[in-house]
Amino acid sequence: MKILFLHPNFPAQFRHLAASLGQDPKNQVVYGTNRREGNIAGVTKILYEKSRTARAETHHYVRPLENAVLEGQAVYRLAQQLKDNNFIPDIVYGHSGWGPTLYMKDVFPKSKLLCYFEWFYNAHGSDADFDPSDPINSDDEARIRTKNAPILLDLYSCDRGLSPTNWQRQQFPLEFQPKIKVHHDGIDINYFQPIEGAKLVLPRIKLDLSEVPEIVTYVARGMEPYRGFPQLIETIAILQKKRPQCHFVIVGKNRVAYGKSLPNNQTYKDVLLEKFPLDSDRVHFTDLLPYNEYLQVLQASSVHIYLTRPFVLSWSMLEALATGCLIVGSATSPVQEVIEDGVNGLLVDFFKPKQIAERVIEALENRDRMAAIRAQARETIVERYDLHKLLPQHLDWVMQ
Structure with missing residues (x-):
């Protein structure tokens, strides 16, 4: 099985999953990221880098989208290099929002595309309007709506998605929620365990x-x-x-x-x-x-x-x-x-x-x-x- 993980902040939510898949010699696991630090045994890390960031003159509603497109473009180039070297993944699994998964269905149309959906932005009912001392205005409402553009592209193109909590899944539009499974990455209870009388x-x-x-x-x-x-x-x-x-x-x-x-x-x-x-x-x-x-x-x-x-x-x-x-x-x-x-x-x-x-x-x-x-x-x-x-x-x- 060939698996391609995509996340700008290696290893993030895919730490344990990538490590487990990398332990199996039958798998070929590649991780595309722009974070240089860190490695996982059995996982080939490949770096990508955006050609630039969003222009200052870009409308401020659209800057997150422009950055996501630039990120997606960088990952697209990385994917083409992998393809040229005969690495065509069975599965692409990436974090939605920053843009790395945007064009994976174009470069790997037969690969299964899975997306980790961490958050969908809403102007009302969650974080944005929570603090009464920091009210939002119509400009904020429009900016927040536009911020979802790369996530909506992923919701459309992915085969399946995953959210870590029910609360986070509930933020997504109702029509897309059937596509998203609730499943947390998991906590290592053998590492995070109490010690009686511990001193700092x-x-x-x-x-x-x-x-x-x-x-x-x-x-x-x-x-x-x-x-x-x-x-x-x-x-x-x-x-x-x-x-x-x-x-x-x-x-x-x-x-x-x-x-x-x-x-x-x-x-x-x-x-x-x-x-x-x-x-x-x-x-x-x-x-x-x-x-x-x-x-x-x-x-x-x-x-x-x-x-x-x-x-x-x-x-x-x-x-x-x-x-x-x-x-x-x-x-x-x-x-x-x-x-x-x-x-x-x-x-x-x-x-x-x-x-x-x-x-x-x-x-x-x-x-x-x-x-x-x-x-x-x-x-x-x-x-x-x-x-x-x-x-x-x-x-x-x-x-x-």
Whole structure:
């Protein structure tokens, strides 16, 4: 079997799938990407690069489409090279949105095209109009509608699609939902598992919290409103006054991964720390961490805060649950698909830092009662998101 994976950010959602297929000598697995770092045994990684990015003079509604077309064009050229070298895949499996899958049915018309559909943009009812302090206007509505153009092209041309959660699938137009299966990539429960009495010591970044009795953790790719970073900082300001022994570990990069950036190169971190002066000796910004250090943060966590707009559900939340974290999470649709308040986590109003702080304190002061919630958190992942159960099913879906 010849399989071509396509994703600009190698290996992303296809990590375990590509590795499993690459282990079988009967398969020839190629991964097209523009990320140079990383390799998978048994998988041939081939790089592609866009000839340019969208022009500044392009209408701002259309820039995402122009970038997707340029990405698709680069992948088309890569596919032609593969074809010239007698590699014609039985299956092409790519991430929809950035554009790598746009022209695969043209260069490989007989290949099965599978698409990973992570998100469909809607002006109302999900992330865009969630924050009343950041209303959208008619210009936003038109821009958001246009942003779906490359995804709609993939929905039309693919043979089958997959979405990781019910919430994410529900964002797609009803007429296309029958084409999309709900199936999560899976969480490695043997890697993400709790360690009783774990201490947090990360020598590489000179962080030693081994003697700290309370550690509140937070993980996100960036520091932005989409993942509740402003609410987090205000929550920390409240907690620092009430929990003098509590330390806070924030894993993520000082950037915007989702949503709007601030003008004049300002960052949300800088603006918020100016507004809410914190005791810096008890707040530890680690930047992004290698997996082994990230795991240690989760294992040592007393309480883990996860906040998100109604948007794509983060892997980190499920990994935290698998590690037995006590999650205080936003009562938003993607979180509520997984967490039931008081059963496998605690839910809070996204916009209420005071309530978030109160529930963190509740968790810190009732550790015996929270032990059952921690156990159920892990059990949720074992039952519903275990990689070792889901990967064979994913493979069957790919091969059918």
